[in-house]
Amino acid sequence: MLMVIGKATLGEAGKDAALDAFKTMIEASRAEQGCIDYAYALDVIDPSVMHITEKWTDEAALAEHFQTPHMAAFRSALGDLDVQIIDVKKFRTDEGAPLL
Template identity: 25%
Template sequence: MTLHVVAEIRVKAGQEDRLRTALEAMIEPTLTEPGCVVYQPFVDPNDAAHMVLIEEWKSAGALEEHFLAPHFVHLAGVFDEILAEPVTINRLIAE
């Protein structure tokens, strides 16, 4: 089963560049994780404070392991400082 994740992130005003930098730093180490197929951040062209992450994982277990990776733990700490609201995470599977 392939798991698709769409995560929506909104940051406080003035934190847009910090969010973009933090998410870009996640791409390479995340793509080397076992089970990661796609990890791509996107910026809303009409709202720089809103970013969307599109992810694809080979299994839910691989995603859970991702949440324990040092680079994700670091990102969670950055999120604590810059988020305007909690991240919305949608987990989707194709039927």
């Protein structure tokens, strides 16, 4: 399994449009074959920070994700908004186990 973990900042200008773009991206990505989970979350302490968490079955699924029409539309939308990707990394991991 691959996990993608990242952060982005959202400027106040166009924040609603950015959130709409994120929602559309989440819904389309979760429908992709090979997507285990796909989520963005606003930081509780600093709501200008968006946390990115994705889980993919393998490299092929993630590579296909980057070729989808909704990814192209998302990149285009971000170019018009005050969103800055701070850090995004992928990790290879196992399926995990319950913590508690």
